[in-house]
Amino acid sequence: MDFAVSEKMQVVLELINEFVDKELIPLEPQYLSRPWEELEPVLEDKRRMVKQMELWAPLHPKEWGGMGLDLVEYGLVCEALARTFTGVYVFGCQAPDAGNIEILMKYGTPEQKEKFMRPLVEGKIRSCFSMTEVDQPGSNPVMLDTTAVLQDGQWVINGHKWYTSSADGAEFAIVMAVTDPEAPPHLRASMIIAPTKTPGFNRVRNISVMGHSGSGWPSHAEILYQNCRVPGENLLGPRGHGFIIAQERLGPGRIHHCMRWIGICNRCLELMCQRALTRPVSPNQKLADMQIIQTWIAECAAEIRAAKLLILNCAWTIQKYGVKEARQDISLIKFYAAGVMQKVVDRALQVHGGLGMTDDTPIASFYRHERASRIYDGVDEVHKISVAKRIIKEAAAKVAS
Numbered sequence: 001m002d003f004a005v006s007e008k009m010q011v012v013l014e015l016i017n018e019f020v021d022k023e024l025i026p027l028e029p030q031y032l033s034r035p036w037e038e039l040e041p042v043l044e045d046k047r048r049m050v051k052q053m054e055l056w057a058p059l060h061p062k063e064w065g066g067m068g069l070d071l072v073e074y075g076l077v078c079e080a081l082a083r084t085f086t087g088v089y090v091f092g093c094q095a096p097d098a099g100n101i102e103i104l105m106k107y108g109t110p111e112q113k114e115k116f117m118r119p120l121v122e123g124k125i126r127s128c129f130s131m132t133e134v135d136q137p138g139s140n141p142v143m144l145d146t147t148a149v150l151q152d153g154q155w156v157i158n159g160h161k162w163y164t165s166s167a168d169g170a171e172f173a174i175v176m177a178v179t180d181p182e183a184p185p186h187l188r189a190s191m192i193i194a195p196t197k198t199p200g201f202n203r204v205r206n207i208s209v210m211g212h213s214g215s216g217w218p219s220h221a222e223i224l225y226q227n228c229r230v231p232g233e234n235l236l237g238p239r240g241h242g243f244i245i246a247q248e249r250l251g252p253g254r255i256h257h258c259m260r261w262i263g264i265c266n267r268c269l270e271l272m273c274q275r276a277l278t279r280p281v282s283p284n285q286k287l288a289d290m291q292i293i294q295t296w297i298a299e300c301a302a303e304i305r306a307a308k309l310l311i312l313n314c315a316w317t318i319q320k321y322g323v324k325e326a327r328q329d330i331s332l333i334k335f336y337a338a339g340v341m342q343k344v345v346d347r348a349l350q351v352h353g354g355l356g357m358t359d360d361t362p363i364a365s366f367y368r369h370e371r372a373s374r375i376y377d378g379v380d381e382v383h384k385i386s387v388a389k390r391i392i393k394e395a396a397a398k399v400a401s
């Protein structure tokens with residue numbers, strides 16, 4: 001494994017870091033205090049600048065207007081962009097659109113690509129991914145109540161979802177619904193593209209998450225599908241392959257999230273050090289002179305580095321051997337990186353004292369919203385159980401031989 005950063009990527013990362021520092025970090029107070037709709041036009045201007053710099057859509061292929069980076073390279077970009085809230089959005093690689101584009105790219109028909117994927121890659125529209133249900137455990141996704149029945153060439157969707165992130169203002173949802181109830185559990189559900197303007201697609205509310213309902217891209221919606229009729233050709237990929245496609249979406253998607261968390265850790269460590277260097281604890285001493293703070297800084301640095309190497313190793317494995325071979329590594333990074341981030345953000349907040357609890361720094365928002373990292377894309381416990389089972393199985397095989 002060689003994680004040396006190529007000259008090309010060094011230039012890209014320098015440009016991105018400079019852009020984040022100069023153009024996006026100054027927007028944080030606005031992001032934290034104003035509705036999304038007010039910030040959106042400002043972000044549109046920033047997006048135009050990014051396109052002019054040819055840094056738009058780093059993940060997506062060049063023939064679709066992206067940069068065509070590989071997974072390791074893209075991971076490094078996520079790290080750089082996530083130092084601030086709007087980085088991934090302004091560079092056209094925000095969740096859930098990035099994941100939706102990936103599956104449309106792989107499974108979409110030529111018509112679906114033109115109609116839904118092209119405007120999404122170009123940043124003209126947004127989308128959402130609608131799988132988790134109010135009344136069923138998201139951690140066991142084969143237990144879905146939402147159904148889609150083919151009637152007169154149309155899918156009729158009924159179900160009650162929530163945590164459909166970014167549904168507010170999205171043009172379409174990719175919905176996971178049971179189409180084949182008699183099939184084996186992992187072949188029962190399909191993915192279907194549902195334009196959000198379709199009658200029967202009812203956004204009930206943006207859920208209040210940690211005290212914030214949000215709006216637009218940074219929001220999470222509850223959706224009632226009530227006889228929502230979409231054309232039969234909106235089936236995405238083979239019928240009954242919803243879970244297979246979801247696994248493919250989640251594998252590389254975890255690299256994106258985990259490297260984003262490393263970016264958040266880097267920012268928090270930066271802020272922690274700046275605060276420690278300037279905040280007096282006595283007339284002659286600053287926080288940075290306290291050994292306990294020094295210990296936290298050293299521990300954070302080690303844990304961030306360890307998590308980053310684990311993630312890059314996983315990205316490399318996916319690239320070389322595919323998602324299936326990397327399954328254990330994907331689970332490892334998901335719970336490990338989320339845990340590291342939680343610890344680093346918490347320490348940064350503690351070092352800032354009362355200031356850390358305010359929205360005068362980005363730390364409190366990271367603290368509130370990134371707690372979810374231990375829940376979405378697979379809860380900690382399920383990932384740990386899956387890793388442990390594999391290790392125990394291998395140990396048992398050794399004992400038996």
Ligand SMILES: Cc1cc2nc3c(=O)[nH]c(=O)nc-3n(C[C@H](O)[C@H](O)[C@H](O)COP(=O)(O)OP(=O)(O)OC[C@H]3O[C@@H](n4cnc5c(N)ncnc54)[C@H](O)[C@@H]3O)c2cc1C
Binds near residue numbers: 096129137165376385
């Ligand atoms: C901020 C945020 C954004 C999200 N965005 C989306 C989105 O865009 N689209 C979407 O479809 N979903 C999204 N989700 C939903 C997310 O995927 C689910 O919340 C997640 O899968 C967990 O499902 P659940 O909430 O139903 O928890 P449950 O399945 O009810 O689990 C609750 C708890 O039980 C424990 N647990 C569960 N299973 C086991 C087990 N086998 N062994 C031991 N303990 C266990 C865990 O501690 C777990 O946290 C989002 C969630 C959040 C918080």
